[in-house]
Amino acid sequence: MVKSLTEAERQIALAISVAVAFCGLVLAAAGTQDTIEVHGWLILIFGAICAVVVIRDLWEPEPPKSRLESYYDDPIKAGIIASMAWAVVAMFVGVWVAALLAFPDLTFDSAWASFGRLRPVHTSGVIFGFGGNALIATSFHVVQRTSRARLPDQLSPWFVLVGYNLFCILAASGYLLGVTQSKEYAEAEWYADIWLVIVWVTYFVLYIRTLARRKEPHIYVANWYFMAFILVVAILHIINNLAVPVSLGHAKSYTIWSGVQDAMVQWWYGHNAVAFFLTAGFLGMLYYYLPIRAQRPIFSYRLSILSFWGITFFYMWAGSHHLHYTALPHWVQTLGMTFSVMLLVPSWASAGNALLTLNGAWHCVRDDATLRFMMVAAVFYGISTFEGSFLAIRPVNSLSHYTDWTVGHVHAGALGWVALITFGSFYTLVPSLWKREKMYSSALVEWHFWLALAGTLVYIFAMWNSGIIQGLMWRTYTEEGTLAYSFLDSLRAMYPYYIARTFGGLLFLIGAVIGSYNMWRTIRASPSSAAIEGDVPLNVTTAVVRG
């Protein structure tokens, strides 16, 4: 990877690595009384490893000028591998925390393995580790292909990818140590947050610079979704994480927001994390890889534009539906509820657009598991957005809030939509990036598909049942006007569903492991002799012709 950098870029990379390592040393020195010391050493080691990797190839010859005649795919490949590695680790932790609910002894009496610490490792691991790396990798791929332009330099994509993974490592390891801001999906503490701002702004600038170099005059709609994802996540992250650390030697910080404002800012962030991290970015994937895989243009380009503006501007207002029946002013709750219901229109426009694109190619969906991944993802997108609008209605929320129904809803979106569209995109991308004719085994893709689908269905059906039972038990009164069931009664009623959801999650995890194995074997296979026509970089063929 370092060999593809120019000499100047290698020197800057080395300088950045040393600077990061130095910052780690400062944190470690300042925080000897605090858990931040561990993170200081971790950052130091991370920076040192990066520096060693750069130094090893520092004096290699420069990459040839002909590199500019092809797309820059190395960071995309690394991003896919990182994404699948995070998927396996974080989904394993997910199965573990699911099992903990049924079998609480699985903490083995250690603090780091308690539910409260493992759960954010699972959520951040799948959302940021798996999803984030997938988004970074696919966005680099899509922006280059649709702009017909190479990334402007070789260093900044690596900085974004490697720096982002440092953030993910700091976040996940911090939770195990007990470092947390206690903000859902924003648990990482101030120093990790500042680092993510630097990485994310670089990502944004890199994306804009690539678009500015485009040869295609019109910016394809997938890029709009990726742009919305990058820009809005930057805004959300900065505003929600405004905090004052106790001191530079302490991991703990206090948010500048207080009371109900804090709750509102947190759920404005939280719901837009769903909207722009887990929806807009993955819709960018859908609008590119679905037409590519099906070899059919998107059903309606105009509809994709309308739903883009609908989704970006409606979602901004929906967050307050997380705070029904709280101290939040009633009209703000109503605003969130109304916009959530309105969101169904652009959401179903996107899901319908995807399915209508496939209309007339159903035989391809039947034969090709990769396309089936994307088709089922679009269906789950439609289902979970409908469910989301429904759950946001205040009286419905009075039944569903605090129950497993919410958990089921999140997983219908995260497993059924986000993960399936990602796997579909990866199965499209891996053979083409590594110049293979096809995946190592199409039978294993089938296995992955059916395991993932079965796991998702088992999971969400278990959570629907358990959530509604919970909600009903908590609101059942006796004739005397007292609660009919204690909390423990409802907990006992959950037991079979907790086991079922663990099993569903396990199926999904096995699918992800099979998928990783299949991708690994595809990557390691010798390049196919029969190259796909037109999918060879120009410089290879021209070099042969010229030679």
Next chain:
Amino acid sequence: MDLSHDALVAFSKSWGLFYLIGLMIGVLIYTFRPSNRKKFDKAKQSVLDQDDKPWT
């Protein structure tokens, strides 16, 4: 300056409405403008090109 709760609510209820409607009109005009039709048709076809190299 008096920034009472009521003033903020009045502001967001009026101007919030106007800017969302304005945005909607703008988006509709952009989407359905006949002169954009060719551009959109080209965009949706061009991603299917098998041409896997940057244009120079």
